[in-house]
Amino acid sequence: MDQRRLTQLRSFMEEQQADAILVTLPMHVYYLTGFFTNPHERFMGLVIPANGEPVLIVPALDRNAAEAASSVQNIMTHTDTDNPYQILKQALPQNMKSLAVEKSHLTVSIYEAMVKELDVPTYIDVEEPLRQMRLIKSADEVVRIKRACETIEEVLRQCLPKVKVGVTEAEIVAELEFLMKKLGSQGPSFSTMVLSGPNSALPHGKPGSRKIANGEFLLFDMGVLQDGYISDITRTFAVGEINDKQKDVYETVLAANLAAIEATRPGVVLADLDQVARQVIANKGYGEYFTHRLGHGMGMDVHEYPSVHGANQDKVVSGMVFTIEPGIYLPEVGGVRIEDDVLVTDTGVEILTSYPKELQIIGV
Numbered sequence: 288m289d290q291r292r293l294t295q296l297r298s299f300m301e302e303q304q305a306d307a308i309l310v311t312l313p314m315h316v317y318y319l320t321g322f323f324t325n326p327h328e329r330f331m332g333l334v335i336p337a338n339g340e341p342v343l344i345v346p347a348l349d350r351n352a353a354e355a356a357s358s359v360q361n362i363m364t365h366t367d368t369d370n371p372y373q374i375l376k377q378a379l380p381q382n383m384k385s386l387a388v389e390k391s392h393l394t395v396s397i398y399e400a401m402v403k404e405l406d407v408p409t410y411i412d413v414e415e416p417l418r419q420m421r422l423i424k425s426a427d428e429v430v431r432i433k434r435a436c437e438t439i440e441e442v443l444r445q446c447l448p449k450v451k452v453g454v455t456e457a458e459i460v461a462e463l464e465f466l467m468k469k470l471g472s473q474g475p476s477f478s479t480m481v482l483s484g485p486n487s488a489l490p491h492g493k494p495g496s497r498k499i500a501n502g503e504f505l506l507f508d509m510g511v512l513q514d515g516y517i518s519d520i521t522r523t524f525a526v527g528e529i530n531d532k533q534k535d536v537y538e539t540v541l542a543a544n545l546a547a548i549e550a551t552r553p554g555v556v557l558a559d560l561d562q563v564a565r566q567v568i569a570n571k572g573y574g575e576y577f578t579h580r581l582g583h584g585m586g587m588d589v590h591e592y593p594s595v596h597g598a599n600q601d602k603v604v605s606g607m608v609f610t611i612e613p614g615i616y617l618p619e620v621g622g623v624r625i626e627d628d629v630l631v632t633d634t635g636v637e638i639l640t641s642y643p644k645e646l647q648i649i650g651v
Contacts, residue, residue: 288341288358292319292420299387299416300337306383308335308413309375312392314587315417316343317515322357324349330371330397333359334378342378344371372404379405387413418592423606428516428586429630432608433639435472435518436628439511440642442466443522450650452501452526456481456494463509472511476519477589480508487523488622490579490614499650501527504537504621510589517589519610520640521626526650536573536615537646540623543567543613544644547581551611551629551636557599564613565597573615582610585628607631608639 296308310316310333317323319333320343329346336342340361345353347364354362363378365371379386383406390412401407424432446463459481467474482492484503499505503526510519523537543564550563561581568577580596583589585608593601595609612626628639 288319288335293335293341295420296335296413296416297337299413300335303385303387303411305385305387305411305413306337306380308387309333309379310335310389310413310417311397312389315389318417318421318587320357320359322353322359323515324352329367330365330375332375334375336380339380344374344378370404372400375401376404379407383407385409385411387411389414389417421586422584422592423604424586424608424630429608431514431516432518432586432628432630435476435511435513435516436520436639436641438467438470438472438513439509439518439520440640441470442509442511443507443520443642445470447524447649450499450505450524450526452499452650454499455496456483456486456499457496459499460494463507467511472513474512476510476512476517480506482506482508482622483526484621485619488616488618488620490616490622490624499526501650502529504529504533504623505649506622506624508624508626516587517585518640519585519589519626519628520642521612521614521624522642522644523623523625524647524649527648533621534646535571536617537623539568539571539573540613540615540625541644541646543577544611544625544627547611547613548627548629548636548638551603551631553603553605553631553633555603557593557595557601557603558597560603560611561595561597561599564611568613568615576615576617577613578616579614582612582626584609603631605631605633 316333332344334342341359342361343359344363347366350364365374386407460479481494483505486492487504487506506523508521547564582595584591584593608630614624616622630637
């Protein structure tokens, strides 16, 4: 187990007088051990005692995979006929007074099962220190995110020549997701969005049978999961020639994107970044059509902390990775969103998504 992360968690236990931490969210188990699986309804947990070696508890069918991937050497298993909470009891220290858990991930049924088997008087929440640890990316994490960004951009490059008038949104999605796996990723990091014409005015629209037509926007919002980390990029294109109004919308969103990136540096309040982009859009008369926050953190998950919105008074810190994705959405006309993934450095920002943002005409 990564010693820096283990030390941070043990400092938390000392401060909170916790006897152990139980981590059950698969993403957190992966973050701390290097082993990932979806246990479905089966129990999986990582026990980190205040003193002693961590213990990873996995379903018996995952033992070999866990032994191959996990940095935690002490692995316990349970079969489908075992009571996993009795196994958990064996892994935990005796005479515990306090156990730290991820409260938002602990369902009522799991809690009741734990109460039945464990004699622990106090449960505290470990999610905030885990969130703070994940907020600042390590050098290895940055390398993985960059690799995911490179892959999704190559996916886009290879797909665009196949986009023609008359092709459906769903057909383009199928091609994109085929390329994602062909180029080495595990697949999409979220539901791939390809939205045309008026559909592009729906920030979270669903691709369907609508056919691509001339004179419209075509919006791609997509990413890949690769080596445990994700990318998330949005680019909007013109299918054939578009009118002056559409061009103005595009240039306004691009200006907002560039302004927010330029303003990003350590010490800046996150709310101020949102305001920078929002003001650019408002100054052109489109303020009411920018209907979401500027961006969100990313890493192992598509949406992590921080949330870059107008009420977040937290400050930008070196090592954060988040999206900058202003948009304008005109009902029945179409929408434009331009999204980049950025890494905050000691002096400013590194843009991890390099695909060109100048208005590009495709499909002809």
